[in-house]
Amino acid sequence: MRISNRKLNPSLKNQIEKTFAQTILDFKNLDELYLFLSDFFNDSELETFAKRLSIAYWLKKKRSYSNIRENLKVSSATIATVEKQMKKPGFASAIKKIEAEEWANQWAEKIRKFVRK
Numbered sequence: 001m002r003i004s005n006r007k008l009n010p011s012l013k014n015q016i017e018k019t020f021a022q023t024i025l026d027f028k029n030l031d032e033l034y035l036f037l038s039d040f041f042n043d044s045e046l047e048t049f050a051k052r053l054s055i056a057y058w059l060k061k062k063r064s065y066s067n068i069r070e071n072l073k074v075s076s077a078t079i080a081t082v083e084k085q086m087k088k089p090g091f092a093s094a095i096k097k098i099e100a101e102e103w104a105n106q107w108a109e110k111i112r113k114f115v116r117k
Contacts, residue, residue: 055082060095
């Protein structure tokens with residue numbers, strides 16, 4: 001599928017981007033959202049977006065470029081680009097959400113262990 005590179009009217013662009021974001025927000029669970037994403041994006045597109053987020057997360061966790069490059073099969077240039085994007089508020093917010101989920105999962109496991117005793 002080829003999408004035109006011609007510029008949209010800025011107002012229309014804003015409207016359709018907000019509609020896309022709202023559509024994602026309206027999914028009720030992870031399985032439903034994943035089904036949409038895997039139908040909407042081709043395999044390569046979905047993998048690209050997932051890798052970008054993973055690169056940012058691993059950089060935040062202080063993984064080395066070489067570790068990220070080898071594990072995610074990306075170039076140093078891609079890692080450097082993501083590292084610059086991490087300063088943007090949207091990227092930072094996404095990483096905070098991942099870290100909050102990770103923290104919650106760790107505490108849930110500790111509580112489960114404590115309750116089993």
